[in-house]
Amino acid sequence: NALAKGWPAMAVQVGISQYELKLLDDPTRVPGLPPGEVGTRSAFEKLVKKPSDISSRSPLQDLHGIITPSDLHFERHHNGIPTVDPARYELTIHGLVHRPTVFSLADLKRFPSVSRIAFLECSGNFRTGKETMSPQEIAGLTSQSEWTGVKLSTLFREVGVKPSATWFLAEGGDAARMTRSIPVQKGFDDALIAYAQNGEALRPEQGYPVRLFLPGWEGNMSVKWLRRLELGDAPWHTREETSKYTEPVRAPGGGPGKIRQFSFEMDARSLITYPAYPAQVERGWIEIRGLAWSGRGKVVRVEVSTDAGRSWQVAELQQPVLDKAHVRFRHLWRWDGAETEICSRVTDETGYTQPTLKQLIDARGPDTGGYHLNPITPWVLKADGRVFHKPQNWR
């Protein structure tokens, strides 16, 4: 189904029609195109994710504000995107509950609903290694939407979760039957059974018709194409919470290394998205722009350094600053044209400040792997205005 899959990319590449070319000379002298059923992106804008076999990265350097357009939301699948018929869709909740229940999509939409703007980030969201890497390539596995759905706590009450239930298993209806164990408390706190994203039904890539959404927690746990929740009294130790999504770390006190498991919360992070590779800037006033977020609550401060971390200035945060949400920060700076390094660091409401990669590796040891890396990410600004990533190699 290349057509259905490929159309937006095609449309981007269709370019300008003959009729439009005529308009370009003086659009005020020729009637424009008529209103339509569905809007188009301008043919002049090439906004695309960067796909691999298993993921696709959001073009962070091209985005403004805090909402990620749904069709540019990052993707990470463990065996592709299933096509789920909403009329046949069912969510089953069972295990340590009084009333094992099957909900249709229509059933779920009848419950009291909530909406919230929150980020979703893959816990393997850090790449480095060469200078010519954009924000998309370094950290494009984070995106933000307004999610709408029913609170999991509402469904927990509906099925009567037993007091003995401490964990629940969330299972996807994809070809990986993605499965994660989640503390029941998160279900009572703020988990959402989401069926809409940025005003419309979830996109297939984000779990259509229904996904779990765990605000602030590593993306893999927000199981897409959700089909089953089983309440239990212990975690299942599925492959995605043992073989994967775990981090070798130093033992406290320096004994033999440990493997950290159930690292759910996404640590506070920030990233300058402008100026950033591949942008080129001019000397003079530059508004440094970026995103900051924390899985543990609200961002309280972002600082920007324009002298390679020697001194820091407090950036402005675009209001409203939401809980567990991407925040847009901005910092006005006058560049004198000399080569320098610029970077940002965030502090969240728990008092945690984003570390350098060196601090992370010192703390966890060199074998820690690629999960939960949230380092300060400097950009090198050359005298000619070109901007490059500063590779952060440690392995």
Place this chain on the structure above:
Amino acid sequence: NALAKGWPAMAVQVGISQYELKLLDDPTRVPGLPPGEVGTRSAFEKLVKKPSDISSRSPLQDLHGIITPSDLHFERHHNGIPTVDPARYELTIHGLVHRPTVFSLADLKRFPSVSRIAFLECSGNFRTGKETMSPQEIAGLTSQSEWTGVKLSTLFREVGVKPSATWFLAEGGDAARMTRSIPVQKGFDDALIAYAQNGEALRPEQGYPVRLFLPGWEGNMSVKWLRRLELGDAPWHTREETSKYTEPVRAPGGGPGKIRQFSFEMDARSLITYPAYPAQVERGWIEIRGLAWSGRGKVVRVEVSTDAGRSWQVAELQQPVLDKAHVRFRHLWRWDGAETEICSRVTDETGYTQPTLKQLIDARGPDTGGYHLNPITPWVLKADGRVFHKPQNWR
């Protein structure tokens, strides 16, 4: 250019491929589709605006939360959608300024930027007349985006607006060369020169590459494809602020009728979007959902009546409640299955409460026309669960 214009509608109608049909039986047994450059809407979802020759209405009854997907943002054009080459785009500011200046798109993006989530509504956004009308048909000329751009006050400072300037003219680069006079004060208060919408470049239908955005004010004034701002000492009385976008009203005290001009602010309004035609509901618990907004500031209260306005209950407002923004309200109700009328009314921070159409017509007189009508909009709930608009005819 039917292809470029028509692709999203096509994609909606392409439907399910043979490969996907195979998947439907049990998506867990067949690898899914791979990650892509641009996401797709599910083939099972038919989300479309309702176009006429001059406008296209947002499908309010199909939307969740407060963000309108950019391709479903309402449209109202006065001579079609121009195609503007961003490389050739220029904004000229002149008139009563110290430094008449031409800004390229790149220039505009260099200035300090801001983002805000706010609604945009056409002041002619009320239709009625038959029972089988959906929220889209009644009030689909309102939508909400996160807008990003440069504050007009920043540009005013840049060009040095003279103290004698009290109004400015905003001119579009479309075939209507849409032109409106705007008080300079609005430019200093909160006007935005917007180049992005929901994270990405403006859509062509919303003024690509640059539009004026006047939070809370009637949509026509947020001139799209903005190409010129002239500062002056009096309004221009353009056709769109004299022949159109004016309302015959009763004179105060009952003398001969007057014509109200420069009615900028959009009065507070709310609308139940569920249950609403063409939905059909079942007796029992129903979450009544809708949107409320005010051009004069924040929504402070939405009340819902389920007995044709005899009694009212306070609905919940989804947080955060933003200034001059659509707010999602929700009210849980147990329907006993008897025919009734449901409706909502909003109160904004100025203390204004949404009136009935009768109150509006009593105040303005029967000749007032179709602008700035924000009446309470009841839905008739039949015993069989079907929901119908209650026509509000007065002419």
Place this chain on the structure above:
Amino acid sequence: PIVPTDTIPGRFGFGRAASAAHLTRLDSDVRPDGIGLPPGSGTAGQGAVLFRAKCAACHGPGGTGGPNGALVMTAPADALALSGKRPERVIGNYWPYATTVFDYIRRAMPFNAPGSLIDDEVYALTAYLLSANKVMDSTMVLNANTLPTICMPAQHLFVPDDRRGGPEIR
């Protein structure tokens, strides 16, 4: 150390100065006091010929109503009031300023070829519509001096919106 931010400048220096030629090309609006009116002139007689050729298909013969609406009053307001019918809102009974007719035709009409008229033609069409609406003598030559002197019957009806929120419904 956290150091204070750079002082925000009075000017950023982005953009280029708008040349006089650039502004002349772009600045084509017209105000009620006549500022912006170009040289040139036209009469209702000339306008009638143009109107038949370029406008009547959409606005009807004599501008009395076609697929895209009337521009001209067909009966005096009193007669309509007596007949119980509401008058169509057209130039003669609704527009507060005559300059707006010139400005709008010049920027937006004909709808299928906006910007295609030369200024003399716009003066002529404006003269034609104003005289058909009985707000101007049909023999008058319309130009940058005469157009702003025309007084429109509806002008005194226009009042700026003075609502400022609060409980009142108006």
Place this chain on the structure above:
Amino acid sequence: PIVPTDTIPGRFGFGRAASAAHLTRLDSDVRPDGIGLPPGSGTAGQGAVLFRAKCAACHGPGGTGGPNGALVMTAPADALALSGKRPERVIGNYWPYATTVFDYIRRAMPFNAPGSLIDDEVYALTAYLLSANKVMDSTMVLNANTLPTICMPAQHLFVPDDRRGGPEIR
């Protein structure tokens, strides 16, 4: 009058009761204590045959590494440590529970035909991979009783995340 809202119910009554048959069809996870393991059994010998046919193309001969990664340790950790190389993270040196091997193969493998194996085959493949990783005797019959008894070398390394925010970097 503003009247108080309807009381929110303990239950809405939406959805249908999940039947035992429905749950049997759907509930196919396995826990470390063996809960969820189905009837059936398999041996490493049977698994070796299956592995060659259905798995080796992606995971290499004997599971020692192919286009989709190794599943089996190739050298003892000590030898690798001496050589300065880091051991690949595979079942034998990284997975904390043997039941996870069964659960994962049953739900997700082979990657191109997930859900196509019968339970005996999953037992056999699990036995094959556990014995190739030297955590199980190659002659043992794997079934719902024996599988949960297998002790994995890495199990004692796993610690739950105990970070709770605050200034500390860990």
